[in-house]
Amino acid sequence: MTTVAKKFIMALSGLALVGFVITHLLGNLTLYSHTDEPFNAYAFKLHSFGSLLLVAEVGLVAIFLTHIVYGLTAKKTSLSARPKGYRVWRSKGGETPSNISSRNMAISGSILLAFVLLHVWQFRFGPAIEAGYVTTMHGEQARDLHRLIVETFKNPAWVAVYVAAMLFLGLHLRHGFWSAFQSAGLTRHNTTVKLRIFGGLLAAALTVGFLFIPVYIYFAF
């Protein structure tokens, strides 16, 4: 497969993950409520999709794996082309500026992978109804996911872990978003700057939106 094709797949999978992260934040905004009802109702609704949710989850795992595999391949290609790395990083300006985000995509990506594994184990596969995390939704027993989240974020160590991870998410998205469009060949000279600004704003909005959830819960509950 050509490098261009690999970059294209990485860009498309990255944009799909951005779509997931946006919808994940929109759902999680219900955590800014001062009661458990809105978030548990959202989670209950999501799980009521049953096997459809399972299909979406399998698809999501496939997209994550694709992005990671092609990301590592791209890193390997760039390392073998320039094994010693540059000693001094200087932006040439123009369309391919080098900054802290662009130089550290593999590092921020690896940290995010570690975060996502920990996070999914903690919440998706964490204690459920049988462990006593139970509430009632429309007369049915439902998982009290809100209680698990509040208990987690009452611990300042978890708040610190999440705040740090969200800063890496911001760094990764800041460069990843507009660079995906460039890799996919979807930029023109006059759209690159706009995309970079939009990508920066999107990264900042997602970072702030996620980052204040643990902080809010720590102080408000």
Ligand code: HEM
């Ligand atoms: C404060 C920030 C976040 C909170 C409170 C949060 C909360 C949650 C919760 C409660 C679940 C379990 C959902 C369920 O079982 O129905 C979940 C799943 C998940 N989260 Fe997050 N999340 C946060 C940030 C993130 C970020 C930044 C990412 C990705 C970079 C992410 C990726 C995932 C993934 C992949 C799943 C599994 C989805 C599934 O299996 O349906 N989360 N999150």
